[in-house]
Amino acid sequence: MMRPGRPMRSAVPWALLLLAPAAADAHTxxxxxxxxxxGFLHPLTGLDHVTAMVAVGLWGAFxxxxxxxxxxxxxxxxxxxxxxxxxxxxxxxxxxxxxxLSAVALGLCVACAARPSLGIxxxxxxxxxxxxxxxxxxxxxxxxxxVTYAIGFVIATGLLHLSGIAxxxxxxxxxxxxxxxxxxxxxxxxxxxxxxxxx
Amino acid sequence: MGDFxxxxxxxxxxxxHILILLGLSLWLGQHALSHLKTAFMVFSPVLAAALxxxxxxxxxxxxxxxxxxxxxxxxxxxxxxxxLPAAVCGLFFGLSAFAVGLDSAVEGRxxxxxxQSLLGTWVSAxxxxxxxxxxxxxxxxxxxxxxxxxAGSWIVAIAVLVLALSVKKSG
Numbered sequence: 001m002m003r004p005g006r007p008m009r010s011a012v013p014w015a016l017l018l019l020a021p022a023a024a025d026a027h028t029x030x031x032x033x034x035x036x037x038x039g040f041l042h043p044l045t046g047l048d049h050v051t052a053m054v055a056v057g058l059w060g061a062f063x064x065x066x067x068x069x070x071x072x073x074x075x076x077x078x079x080x081x082x083x084x085x086x087x088x089x090x091x092x093x094x095x096x097x098x099x100x101l102s103a104v105a106l107g108l109c110v111a112c113a114a115r116p117s118l119g120i121x122x123x124x125x126x127x128x129x130x131x132x133x134x135x136x137x138x139x140x141x142x143x144x145x146x147v148t149y150a151i152g153f154v155i156a157t158g159l160l161h162l163s164g165i166a167x168x169x170x171x172x173x174x175x176x177x178x179x180x181x182x183x184x185x186x187x188x189x190x191x192x193x194x195x196x197x198x199x
Numbered sequence: 200m201g202d203f204x205x206x207x208x209x210x211x212x213x214x215x216h217i218l219i220l221l222g223l224s225l226w227l228g229q230h231a232l233s234h235l236k237t238a239f240m241v242f243s244p245v246l247a248a249a250l251x252x253x254x255x256x257x258x259x260x261x262x263x264x265x266x267x268x269x270x271x272x273x274x275x276x277x278x279x280x281x282x283l284p285a286a287v288c289g290l291f292f293g294l295s296a297f298a299v300g301l302d303s304a305v306e307g308r309x310x311x312x313x314x315q316s317l318l319g320t321w322v323s324a325x326x327x328x329x330x331x332x333x334x335x336x337x338x339x340x341x342x343x344x345x346x347x348x349x350a351g352s353w354i355v356a357i358a359v360l361v362l363a364l365s366v367k368k369s370g
Binding site for chain 1: 348
């Protein structure tokens with residue numbers, strides 16, 4: 001049962017949101033909304049990105065605490081290093097190979113139920129995060145709005161991690177562990193497909 | 200109402216301001232509003248002063264790197280779940296208010312319209328900051344606290360990337 005003053009207090013932030021539609025810049029794809037949508041879609045439209053991001057979440061869930069939340073924190077932080085390199089146009093060799101390898105390696109770690117120390121897991125994830133970040137950063141200068149582009153692709157990356165974590169929580173059941181490891185195998189195969197040019 | 204309404208919406212239309220205000224509210228909420236008094240005492244008057252200074256036209260446009268570095272610092276504090284002494288917290292609140300306020304200059308309006316617009320911005324910034332912080336402080340479950348730290352890392356990621364872009368554009 002809500003206390004007397006609570007409904008008004010709870011309504012204030014929602015009331016402010018009702019005023020927000022005027023802030024929308026929809027319809028043409030330009031401006032704030034255009035930048036956000038292109039940034040949000042960037043990781044989602046690349047199967048190599050999607051599989052690797054999901055694999056990070058899967059592996060984190062598989063490793064359990066504290067990896068389950070440290071890996072999704074490490075990844076975006078290190079991704080910015082790669083992203084900054086991409087934005088600045090500094091050379092980073094074999095970006096697409098690195099992205100494909102990330103799916104292979106992370107998928108393999110999940111499939112083989114690899115349980116390295118937290119430091120090693122974070123290092124592996126961090127190394128691959130640089131390649132993913134570089135690819136996103138390379139696209140940024142052409143975006144309609146750089147800030148909302150960055151917001152979009154960081155949020156999309158985080159949601160992909162979350163989906164991997166959600167699926168990875170199935171490991172608490174024996175059948176779930178098999179399913180998660182099988183998913184890791186599929187991710188590894190997809191990564192191989194990109195690595196050898198089949199996909 | 201038009202000028203005030205426009206000012207009310209201003210922070211919602213400025214992604215960098217949202218990042219800074221969100222970073223502040225996450226940090227404030229993470230530590231159970233322990234620095235709420237400092238926040239009120241520093242953020243409110245500094246924001247008012249900075250908004251007022253924009254009327255003078257003395258200060259040029261706030262360099263985007265300043266906004267981005269502020270957001271980055273706040274994101275790091277949130278990701279690390281780092282609490283700081285009240286004086287240092289006050290410094291962060293003051294810097295953030297100064298950055299957001301000075302970057303909210305109004306153009307193309309009468310003096311009265313500008314005042315209304317800046318007042319709207321002042322109100323909106325407070326609502327965003329303190330209401331969000333209040334809700335965030337209610338997140339006591341472990342996964343909620345982890346989510347806050349993840350959000351902090353996202354703020355750092357966004358700010359550093361945009362900072363790299365602004366360095367490239369200015370270089």
